[in-house]
Amino acid sequence: MTETAIEAAGLGMRFGRRGKPALDGCAFRIPAGAVCAVVGPNGAGKSTLLSLAAGLARPTAGTLTVLGRSPAEVRARVGYVAQDKPLHLQLTVAETLRWGRELNPGRWDDEVAERIVAEGELDPEAKIRTLSGGQRTRVALALALGKRPELLLLDEPMADLDPLARHQLMASLMADAAGHGTTVVMSSHVVAELEGSCDHLLLLGAGRVRLAGPLDDVLAAHRLVTGRADASLEPHTVVESRTTGRSLTALVRPEGPLDAGWQDTAPTLEELVLAHLGAPQAPALLLDDVREAAV
Incomplete structure (x- = not known):
């Protein structure tokens, strides 16, 4: 495992020739094993950054390395939960986890995936389309953690959960990450909630990095x-x-x-x-x- 989870230099992303840059000249480093909070207002570039790190798009300027390589080369080692949590609505919960197992041979962890679903008291035979937003969040997190990633990217993962479920799932997620040395990079609007969970900070504003570094050092x-x-x-x-x-x-x-x-x-x-x-x-x-x- 590399010592650096994500590193950017002059990173830029523009949608369309005349569009305003979603990211502009970003430079930062997130060390392996960190739990990094990515914060900023709507439109700051948080989702764009996480999708680039997940290998879903290529930057239009600069460089971005993930686990020491290009994002596309390490997709199997990265878990990603997008804001809209795309899932196959016609599948059941059990079928979704089975699909995750088949797509990640040699890496899949049945125990952790099934535990996250069970903690939400989800019926394994329930169709995804019948689940609430918070329940779909659990299934998406089960898929992401089930592949036992070295890097876990979470884009507003708890937004659909009530405060108690959010607290319980966050505690479970952090305990699992700590136990396996997983690097977690998580965007959220609930800033106070991140303070007790994260040890690294990346603050974006208008597509630029405003603050970056270990949380204790930035606060100090x-x-x-x-x-x-x-x-x-x-x-x-x-x-x-x-x-x-x-x-x-x-x-x-x-x-x-x-x-x-x-x-x-x-x-x-x-x-x-x-x-x-x-x-x-x-x-x-x-x-x-x-x-x-x-x-």
Whole structure:
């Protein structure tokens, strides 16, 4: 297994000759074994990135390697659950899992696939077309995990589930990934939920990488500060600030010690993401495994 799960350099994707780029000049590295959260607003390029990594399309610029090779060469080692979770509606749950087994000879894990379905109390003889959105999600995840992938790509996988089912399935998914060293790259709009599950962050905005790196390092590079509205934050990099009366609150990237007049705390992942999304002109921060690589 390679040390890098996904690596991009100058990655771009444009649909049509005059279309706005879905991805533009993206550069990042996701290490093998990481659980990476891909976050950003609608239209940021999250789904495009995951479909490229799954080998379903080719980029129009730059390079993207998956498990050290081109995405098309490693499809058998990659599991992918798309937002629309395409399944054969006329098949039963049992037939769908049997289909997965036949398509993945030598890799299929009956136990994990059947466990995910059983935890949702699904009738093996039920047709896919009769299942709810959340139940189809379980079947799609069972197919993806059943092939025992080295890399698991999940595009908004829990959107159709109620909060309790989402929590239970996420816990099961993370435990399985940790037990087998699976790299997980997952997009989601539920940012607070990702904080307890992910250890790597990739934040996209308007097709560009805004933040990338180990989650602890990215969070440690920022502080949430509060002080007088007329106080100076120089020489620190201000990501976003807002004034309420005589008080100012800002997310900053410190360039040395903060003045004593500022009260500061560590931001949560949700605070960090919302601040960067609200300030698209803020300088990007790209971190590798141990140090800052570029700003």
